[in-house]
Amino acid sequence: MSALLDGLPPSVLSLAYLVSATLFITGLREMSHPRTAARGNLVSSVGMVLAVGITVLWFDILSPLVLLVALVVGTAVGVWLATTVETTQMPQLVGLFNGLGGGASVLVAGAELVGRAGSAEAAALQSSVVTGAAATTGLIGAVTFCGSLVAAGKLHGLSEHPVHYAGERVLKPLVALVAVGAGVVLVLQPAAFGPVVRADWVPAYWTLVLAASLLGVLLVVPIGGADMPVVIALLNACSGLAAATTGFVLDNSILVIAGTLVGASGMILTRIMCRAMNRSLGNVLFGGYADVARRSDDADDPYEGRVMSTSPEEVEMLLDAARRVVIVPGYGMAVGQAQHAIAELARLLAANGVDVAFGIHPVAGRMPGHMNVLLAEANVPYERLRELEAVNPTFAETDLVLVVGANDVVNPAALTDESSPIAGMPVLHVWEAETVVVSKRSLSPGYAGIPNPLFTRGNTYMLFGDAKETMQALVTEYKERHSP
Incomplete structure (x- = not known):
């Protein structure tokens, strides 16, 4: 035992471990909701510092000075990663x-x-x-x-x-x-x-x-x-x-x-x-x-002559007439780093009396909660985020759905084509809305490598281009129309 803790009964170590475990469980519970996730992370971190500190000192693994240096170095690395x-x-x-x-x-x-x-x-x-x-x-x-x-x-x-x-x-x-x-x-x-x-x-x-x-x-x-x-x-x-x-x-x-x-x-x-x-x-x-042979690149173009493209100016007019809008983010939003422009557009719409929500699919992006993290970075209010089960019943009452960089998570083939690689996969029913605007760089397939029939539906318009640039252009158009 370290000289600093010499004379303390073994129950002190057990008590410290009990407190640490309680902090871990509390932190994990807090991290289950976006609103309290940051606090939960902090609570868990305090528990870990306590657990590591008492263990190192109790078993005299490191001197207090070395432990302090290690904590300083680790903190510096963590801060550097968080900021860079x-x-x-x-x-x-x-x-x-x-x-x-x-x-x-x-x-x-x-x-x-x-x-x-x-x-x-x-x-x-x-x-x-x-x-x-x-x-x-x-x-x-x-x-x-x-x-x-x-x-x-x-x-x-x-x-x-x-x-x-x-x-x-x-x-x-x-x-x-x-x-x-x-x-x-x-x-x-x-x-x-x-x-x-x-x-x-x-x-x-x-x-x-x-x-x-x-x-x-x-x-x-x-x-x-x-x-x-x-x-x-x-x-x-x-x-x-x-x-x-x-x-x-x-x-x-x-x-x-x-x-x-x-x-x-x-x-x-x-x-x-x-x-x-x-x-x-x-x-x-x-x-x-x-493992599924489905390279659409080698097949005839399934979209030829059937896709309706649009522009930021036309989309702005659709938004101007909408009373309820749902924004569906996907990996394309992350790649284009368009979350800030999208958040600004949502704020403008909300300020103009539009009911705005975000439809979040659990596997949109490249890690669990990827879209939530990006939208939180852009200060999108948590109450505007809707999970798949909550948002799907509302699409039939939605005037416009803006899909930004998502593909397979909005593919109706999951429900209509039993031979599709994504057959049975829960997807966002965006096609049930009055109008759908899909922002993508091109008509390239998603990770499943299959065509998306959504792109050829009569109520779908394709807004081609970089997600950040097209969303920023849409924000500019909306500001110009609604500026005093």
């Missing part, structure tokens, strides 16, 4: 955070094994619970670390398309088998060596880590960039599970609690994302849209 990383780059940053969590768990569990092997403390590692937890940490943590690096690269645009290769269906199970085999050796070897564990068995852990690292790459490489909302949520869950199993290795209750909370919330979010896409997790990881 664009909101549109948050998905890849979240991916990196997931990976770092998994990688840290791998190193901590490995260091514990190396530190105890061949020593008097090694007998404690003979427990199959401890070695099994270490093996699980190495497997999940390494998959999370390398898989997250690949996911972050895809989100950053390095390679959004799925990458397939010969022998893919054989190589992945083979590498997984090697990793699991190394884990079995790790669990069984200590018991075979008697009361003193030799250091010879430790390499089994690093063999497991290497195989799991390769498995992480192989699992994520074949997944397309548009499936990243599910992948990010799953990797978030995996980073939490890796932390929880590390807690068993270290016999640290607060690490088990924190990791379990992250893992459980990540799995719930993964399930929500899969349900929003009407796909199973197995289909996302091992199937996916890339």
